[in-house]
Amino acid sequence: MFSSLMMNTWITASIVAVIAGVTGFFAVLRGSTFAAHAIPNGAFAGAAGASLLGINVIWGLAVFAVGGALGIGALSSETRGRKARHDVVTALALVLMLGLGALFVSVSSQYAEETYALLFGEVFGVSQGEVLPIAGLGIAAAAAIGLAFRPLMLTSALPEVADARGVSTRRTELYFLVVMALATSMTVPVVGALLMFSLMIGPAAAARSVTARPGVAMALSVVIALATVWLSIALSYRTNWPLGFFVGVGGAVFYLVAQVRRAA
Amino acid sequence: MHYLFEPGLLSSGPVRTALLVGAVVAITSGIIGVYTVIRGQSFAGHSLADVATTGGAGAFLVGINQFWGFLAAGVAAAGLMEAIGVQRRRGRDVATGVVLGAALGVAALFLYLGTLRTSTTGASFTVLFGSIFVISPDTVPALIASGVIAILTVSLLARVLLLTSLSPDLARGRGVNVRLVGAVYLIALAISVSLAAVAIGAVLSTALLIGPSATALRVTKSPVRAMAASAVTGLAATWLGIVLAYDSYYWPPYGHGWPVSFFVVALVLIGYLLTYVRRPRRLAPRSPHEGAECSPA
Numbered sequence: 313m314f315s316s317l318m319m320n321t322w323i324t325a326s327i328v329a330v331i332a333g334v335t336g337f338f339a340v341l342r343g344s345t346f347a348a349h350a351i352p353n354g355a356f357a358g359a360a361g362a363s364l365l366g367i368n369v370i371w372g373l374a375v376f377a378v379g380g381a382l383g384i385g386a387l388s389s390e391t392r393g394r395k396a397r398h399d400v401v402t403a404l405a406l407v408l409m410l411g412l413g414a415l416f417v418s419v420s421s422q423y424a425e426e427t428y429a430l431l432f433g434e435v436f437g438v439s440q441g442e443v444l445p446i447a448g449l450g451i452a453a454a455a456a457i458g459l460a461f462r463p464l465m466l467t468s469a470l471p472e473v474a475d476a477r478g479v480s481t482r483r484t485e486l487y488f489l490v491v492m493a494l495a496t497s498m499t500v501p502v503v504g505a506l507l508m509f510s511l512m513i514g515p516a517a518a519a520r521s522v523t524a525r526p527g528v529a530m531a532l533s534v535v536i537a538l539a540t541v542w543l544s545i546a547l548s549y550r551t552n553w554p555l556g557f558f559v560g561v562g563g564a565v566f567y568l569v570a571q572v573r574r575a576a
Numbered sequence: 577m578h579y580l581f582e583p584g585l586l587s588s589g590p591v592r593t594a595l596l597v598g599a600v601v602a603i604t605s606g607i608i609g610v611y612t613v614i615r616g617q618s619f620a621g622h623s624l625a626d627v628a629t630t631g632g633a634g635a636f637l638v639g640i641n642q643f644w645g646f647l648a649a650g651v652a653a654a655g656l657m658e659a660i661g662v663q664r665r666r667g668r669d670v671a672t673g674v675v676l677g678a679a680l681g682v683a684a685l686f687l688y689l690g691t692l693r694t695s696t697t698g699a700s701f702t703v704l705f706g707s708i709f710v711i712s713p714d715t716v717p718a719l720i721a722s723g724v725i726a727i728l729t730v731s732l733l734a735r736v737l738l739l740t741s742l743s744p745d746l747a748r749g750r751g752v753n754v755r756l757v758g759a760v761y762l763i764a765l766a767i768s769v770s771l772a773a774v775a776i777g778a779v780l781s782t783a784l785l786i787g788p789s790a791t792a793l794r795v796t797k798s799p800v801r802a803m804a805a806s807a808v809t810g811l812a813a814t815w816l817g818i819v820l821a822y823d824s825y826y827w828p829p830y831g832h833g834w835p836v837s838f839f840v841v842a843l844v845l846i847g848y849l850l851t852y853v854r855r856p857r858r859l860a861p862r863s864p865h866e867g868a869e870c871s872p873a
Contacts, residue, residue: 340670343669345619345669345670345672345673346618346619346622346669348673349619349622349673349676353779399616399617399618399619400613400618400786400790402618402619403618403619403621403622403782403786404783404786404787404790404844404845404848406622406782407779407780407782407783407786407787407841407844407845408841408842408845410779410780410841411780411783411837411838411840411841411842411845412838414777414780414835414837414838414841415834415835415838418833418834418835418838419834504684506626506680506683506684507677507680507681507684509673509676509677509680510673510674510676510677510678510680510681513670513673513674513677514674514677517670517673517674553685553688554684554685554687554688556680556681556684556685557681557682557684557685557688558681559681560677560678560679560680560681560682560684561678561681561682563674563677563678564674564675564677564678564681567674
């Protein structure tokens with residue numbers, strides 16, 4: 313389980329978990345759950361396009377994730393403050409990207425295996441060459457969140473105060489979506505598009521229902537994400553079942569435990 | 577005529593089934609979707625579809641028709657989401673998200689096990705992106721019946737649904753059981769989503785549910801007219817999508833069709849974006865009150 317080949321997996325998965333924990337905290341706090349779902353899923357289409365063109369999938373992921381984030385941010389800006397419309401735009405951006413994904417996968421036709429890996433994750437296929445770009449993007453995303461920590465907190469918790477202080481809610485939202493997109497583009501090849509989402513939401517939601525203090529909640533969110541990923545890799549390695557299964561169910565179990573503990 | 581579509585389109589059995597099923601799906605999704613958009617439940621609608629994926633994968637694993645899997649998982653998820661309080665605005669997205677994440681994990685497992693057992697790899701693609709040309713004619717009556725049930729439910733509840741969507745407090749004041757109405761609506765939504773999942777795939781069913789309805793609601797504010805416009809838009813997109821997909825066998829790469837789902841999604845989105853191009857009414861505020869809302873001093 314800890315052979316040199318598996319070391320790449322452990323390192324990459326740990327970076328992914330840290331980033332998912334940090335971004336997920338803000339996604340849950342800001343109520344951007346749907347965007348957190350839409351961006352990784354849409355990014356999958358980019359990966360399919362990149363493999364069709366024969367370039368590194370990470371570029372396809374980055375282009376589609378950032379493009380999706382900008383599209384959601386730009387189209388919903390007209391209807392700011394109206395959650396229902398925001399959701400509609402998110403849904404449409406998502407299906408546009410997925411529709412393109414369906415086309416790319418179908419045209420290239422020999423990628424059934426790869427489609428499955430991109431959607432549900434293939435953490436055991438991480439090569440040495442993939443670790444560095446993922447680490448780089450990870451550090452960039454973490455730095456971006458760290459730099460904007462105060463405006464992000466302010467616009468999430470007290471939008472009116474943010475307005476009064478001249479912090480643009482809209483621009484902060486767009487900034488956050490782009491950072492989430494960057495974080496996503498590096499995590500999709502590892503945990504898969506469908507499951508990146510559970511890794512962002514499950515641990516962060518669990519952490520938030522345990523503590524109300526932002527710093528502690530964020531740290532806890534990272535710890536839970538790491539625990540989920542490590543446990544999942546170990547179990548997936550032992551059973552040969554897909555990693556996505558353990559990540560998805562693991563995140564939900566942590567959330568349930570936190571809810572039960574709070575209710576008790 | 578042959579400039580529009582290739583010869584043999586209407587004499588092909590699978591195509592005729594596809595056109596019929598496509599019509600049922602588009603009309604059902606168009607009508608139900610108007611309420612989904614009004615109620616602000618786009619995420620719930622999309623999540624039901626994704627959870628239905630789990631059912632589709634399960635059906636694939638045990639070797640029964642996917643529609644029953646979609647339907648069972650969709651209705652079960654609707655019940656679960658109602659139980660954890662999807663009606664509450666606060667926290668409902670997070671709760672929906674957690675259920676969705678877990679369901680997707682299980683879907684991954686089912687697909688994996690199913691692939692191991694039958695050693696076919698195309699299943700995840702069919703479950704996720706649909707394949708309207710391979711619908712077996714045996715399931716068509718069941719599909720039509722489900723669509724009719726969903727439409728009837730929503731039509732019977734139309735007035736109450738609108739009232740609870742727009743003003744839950746007023747509805748409660750009039751003695752309407754808001755929660756029950758919401759639950760019944762979610763089940764109708766689950767049925768509609770399962771239908772769409774069969775036609776254009778679980779993850780893309782959101783396109784037919786939200787796209788035509790959002791387009792219609794940007795053009796008209798009357799719910800009845802919006803439902804009609806939405807059903808017609810959805811139907812046009814689906815049929816044109818099927819025709820284009822059929823034609824695409826003669827496009828590059830030769831001998832391999834483009835997916836119907838792609839065309840349907842693209843057409844639905846073009847329709848939606850067109851409403852942004854032509855919207856003269858929005859340019860001038862209709863009342864001083866609305867003007868004040870649009871541009872805070």
